[in-house]
Amino acid sequence: MSTVPRAVTLEARTAPPDKNRPDDLDAPDGSGRPARPSGPTRRRIRRESATAWAFVGPSVLIILGLAIVPVVWSLLLSFRADDLVTPGRWVGLDNYRALAEDPNFHTAVGNTLLYAALFVPLSLVGGLALALALNRRIRLIGFYRTLIFIPFVVSATAQGVLFSFILDPEFGAANSLLHKLGISRQGFLSDPDQALYLLVGISLWSGIGFCVVVYLAALQDVPPELVESARLDGAGRWRVLRHITLPTLTPVSVFLVLWQLIQALQVFDLIYVTTKGGPLGSTTVIVYFVWEQAFRTFTAGYGAAAAYVLALALLIAGAALQVQRRYRARTEGAVR
Amino acid sequence: MTASMAVADTPVEPSAAQRRGGKRRRWLPFSPWHLLLAPLALGFALPLLWLLLTSVMSDAEINRFPPALWPDGIDLGGYRYVLGNAMFPRWFANSFIVSSVAVASNLLLGALGGYAFARMRFAGSRLLLGLMLATMIIPFQLTMIPTFLVMKELGLIDTLGALIVPALVTPFAVFLFRQFFLSLPREMEEAAWIDGCSRLRVLVSIIMPLARPALATVAVLTFLATWNDLTWPLIAINHDTQYTLQLGLTTFQGQHHTRWSAVMAGNVLTVLPVLAAFLFAQKTFIQSLTSSGLKG
Numbered sequence: 001m002s003t004v005p006r007a008v009t010l011e012a013r014t015a016p017p018d019k020n021r022p023d024d025l026d027a028p029d030g031s032g033r034p035a036r037p038s039g040p041t042r043r044r045i046r047r048e049s050a051t052a053w054a055f056v057g058p059s060v061l062i063i064l065g066l067a068i069v070p071v072v073w074s075l076l077l078s079f080r081a082d083d084l085v086t087p088g089r090w091v092g093l094d095n096y097r098a099l100a101e102d103p104n105f106h107t108a109v110g111n112t113l114l115y116a117a118l119f120v121p122l123s124l125v126g127g128l129a130l131a132l133a134l135n136r137r138i139r140l141i142g143f144y145r146t147l148i149f150i151p152f153v154v155s156a157t158a159q160g161v162l163f164s165f166i167l168d169p170e171f172g173a174a175n176s177l178l179h180k181l182g183i184s185r186q187g188f189l190s191d192p193d194q195a196l197y198l199l200v201g202i203s204l205w206s207g208i209g210f211c212v213v214v215y216l217a218a219l220q221d222v223p224p225e226l227v228e229s230a231r232l233d234g235a236g237r238w239r240v241l242r243h244i245t246l247p248t249l250t251p252v253s254v255f256l257v258l259w260q261l262i263q264a265l266q267v268f269d270l271i272y273v274t275t276k277g278g279p280l281g282s283t284t285v286i287v288y289f290v291w292e293q294a295f296r297t298f299t300a301g302y303g304a305a306a307a308y309v310l311a312l313a314l315l316i317a318g319a320a321l322q323v324q325r326r327y328r329a330r331t332e333g334a335v336r
Numbered sequence: 337m338t339a340s341m342a343v344a345d346t347p348v349e350p351s352a353a354q355r356r357g358g359k360r361r362r363w364l365p366f367s368p369w370h371l372l373l374a375p376l377a378l379g380f381a382l383p384l385l386w387l388l389l390t391s392v393m394s395d396a397e398i399n400r401f402p403p404a405l406w407p408d409g410i411d412l413g414g415y416r417y418v419l420g421n422a423m424f425p426r427w428f429a430n431s432f433i434v435s436s437v438a439v440a441s442n443l444l445l446g447a448l449g450g451y452a453f454a455r456m457r458f459a460g461s462r463l464l465l466g467l468m469l470a471t472m473i474i475p476f477q478l479t480m481i482p483t484f485l486v487m488k489e490l491g492l493i494d495t496l497g498a499l500i501v502p503a504l505v506t507p508f509a510v511f512l513f514r515q516f517f518l519s520l521p522r523e524m525e526e527a528a529w530i531d532g533c534s535r536l537r538v539l540v541s542i543i544m545p546l547a548r549p550a551l552a553t554v555a556v557l558t559f560l561a562t563w564n565d566l567t568w569p570l571i572a573i574n575h576d577t578q579y580t581l582q583l584g585l586t587t588f589q590g591q592h593h594t595r596w597s598a599v600m601a602g603n604v605l606t607v608l609p610v611l612a613a614f615l616f617a618q619k620t621f622i623q624s625l626t627s628s629g630l631k632g
Contacts, residue, residue, distance in 0.1 A: 045457065048456060048457060048458070048535070049456075049457070049458040049459065051452075051456065051534075051535050051536075052452040052456040052457070052458035052461070053458060055448040055449060055451060055452035055456070055535075056448070056449045056452045056453065056458075056461075056464065056510075058445050058448070058449075058504075058505065059445045059446070059448070059449035059468070059505045059510050060449070060464055060468070062445075062501070062502075062504050062505050063468050063471055063505060063506070063507050063510070064467060064468065064471065065486075066479070066483060066486065066501075066502050067471035067474055067479065068467075068471070069482065069486060070478070070479035070481075070482035070483050070486065071474060071478060071479060071482075073481075073482035073485065073486075074478050074479065074481060074482050077481060077482065084481075084484075084485065130376070133369065133372060133373060133376075134373070136367075136369060138366075138367040138369055138370065139366070139367075139370075140370070140373075140374075141373075143377070144373045144374070144376070144377040146615075146618065147377040147378070147380050147381045148376070148377055148380045149622070150380070150381065150384065150611070150614070151380060151383070151384070152625075153560065153564075153610045153611065153614045153621070154384070154607050154610070154611070155563070155564035155565075155566070155582055155606065155607070155610070156564070156566065157564070157566045157582040157583075157585055157586050157606070158582075158585065158603050158606050158607045160586070161585055161586065161589050161599060161600075161603050162383055162384075162386075162387050162600075162603060163383070164589070165390065165596055165599070165600065166383060166386060171398060171399055171596065173386060173405060176405065177405075205380065205383065210625065213622050213625060213626055214625075214626055217626045262475075265475075266475060266476065266477065268477075268566075268567050269565075269566040269567055269582075272566065272567075272570065272586070273566070273586045273589075286477075287477045287567075290477050290480075290481075291477070291480075291567075291570075291571070294480075294481045294484075295484075295571055300481050303481060304481055307475075307477045307478045307480075307481070308478065310475065310477060310478075311474070311475050311477075311478040314473070314475045315473065318473040
């Protein structure tokens with residue numbers, strides 16, 4: 001059934017819906033509106049409604065206030081030339097037109113796509129391989145799992161500071177190690193040809209742990225009797241993996257692709273700390289571009305337009321995720 | 337070590353050697369998988385080990401070429417510098433304040449909102465829930481510029497308030513609590529209901545004691561997100577007395593490029609709370625992440 005048997009939230013999915021849905025969703029006439037009750041009940045409902053509003057009020061105010069207002073404001077900004085200080089002016093689609101011709105924005109989009117194209121598949125394949133290797137009962141396995149997962153909880157800032165030290169061309173341990181191996185000094189993050197790849201590597205070091213734990217959880221749901229009978233029928237390890245394990249993991253993999261993709265398209269902290277988009281713009285990604293436009297060069301309208309372009313890309317990814325969820329829910333229901 | 341074993345207690349398939357009932361001759365006194373996994377795990381740990389090592393090196397050791405790979409002795413100069421001269425203690429306190437207020441408030445508001453959405457009838461509840469969930473897919477960089485403007489209007493820019501207000505409650509917390517409450521049987525509350533308990537009373541004395549898994553998940557994820565965030569503090573804070581640790585660390589690195597021992601000591605102090613929390617509550621961490629991951 002569920003991919004993580006112990007997970008809190010997944011249990012909710014199996015709860016009998018008729019019994020636990022809020023009362024007002026269950027109108028006897030099927031109109032979607034609560035049935036009209038009489039006299040004292042109605043008074044109680046009114047009081048109940050006031051209590052409910054008191055309960056959800058703060059959350060609704062904060063969440064919607066800090067989501068809907070900014071989304072609309074951002075859209076308006078994207079049609080304006082605005083430095084966030086002096087009053088701006090309306091420029092229509094000029095910002096978007098300028099984006100289409102801005103080589104720096106093109107570089108940022110290209111860098112982001114390259115980063116995502118490396119990070120997403122590598123973190124999935126690596127995560128799956130590690131999860132398969134870690135999915136066995138041997139001594140110290142918990143220790144191995146812990147060590148592989150630990151980088152995930154380390155903040156991108158700390159990672160960035162640590163790796164800009166390790167990869168420091170002059171004082172870093174990496175060059176010192178290469179020196180011992182007789183390899184010449186590298187520029188690492190100060191080399192435009194290496195910087196982005198190194199950042200992908202650092203992100204993989206910390207980001208792979210997430211894929212590993214999700215895959216490890218999902219691997220517990222591979223039906224053992226299926227594996228057992230395939231084994232008895234003479235299927236080798238590889239064929240069991242290909243024909244039983246991987247198909248079971250497909251929904252999780254689809255989820256991870258989209259999740260990691262969303263992470264990759266939004267990468268910022270690590271880049272701010274290590275390279276600040278350089279050298280020569282080789283690590284400027286979209287979010288960095290947006291931030292720079294809005295808070296460094298004070299062309300906030302332009303930055304907002306760039307943010308909207310990225311949001312559109314993410315929306316498509318998000319929609320795909322929803323479609324996949326629905327699909328998964330449907331197929332799971334069919335199996336049961 | 338005991339904490340680190342927590343991940344291991346998920347059921348795993350028996351190792352190949354066990355399955356084959358010892359048909360294959362053992363050529364090693366231990367599972368051959370150790371030969372692969374031990375170096376791999378060590379490789380993942382190495383950068384963090386290196387972080388710890390350099391934080392106790394002297395700057396002379398770090399700055400020589402080729403730099404030392406192992407400290408000659410333990411030199412706490414970096415820690416002394418960071419804790420004495422710099423603003424680190426202040427930043428630590430700021431981060432702590434922001435994270436703990438965010439955690440407490442997410443637990444409170446998330447539970448209240450989640451309960452109302454799970455159990456109470458009020459007009460527009462379905463629409464509101466839908467809207468709240470929809471906000472989860474709005475990427476942060478789309479809202480960051482206007483959120484900055486909103487905080488400016490509220491006069492909160494350059495105060496911890498600017499960091500706290502947007503983190504007070506997330507749609508994720510509300511949703512997670514709602515899902516959890518839906519999974520609880522209704523009958524328990526109904527008895528209290530009939531006895532005339534108020535909704536709040538029911539929530540506090542009957543539901544919340546059962547909600548520990550949900551509370552833990554929301555607390556862990558909120559703490560991780562607020563403690564580790566850099567983007568928003570970078571935008572909302574200018575003055576170094578209001579820095580969080582992450583923002584302070586990166587600025588500190590920029591200003592003290594030659595004092596690597598101090599930078600690394602600061603880095604250790606930044607990572608330590610999360611690492612300690614993780615090792616202490618590893619099982620909760622992993623479950624929170626996998627459940628949030630799979631449920632989103």
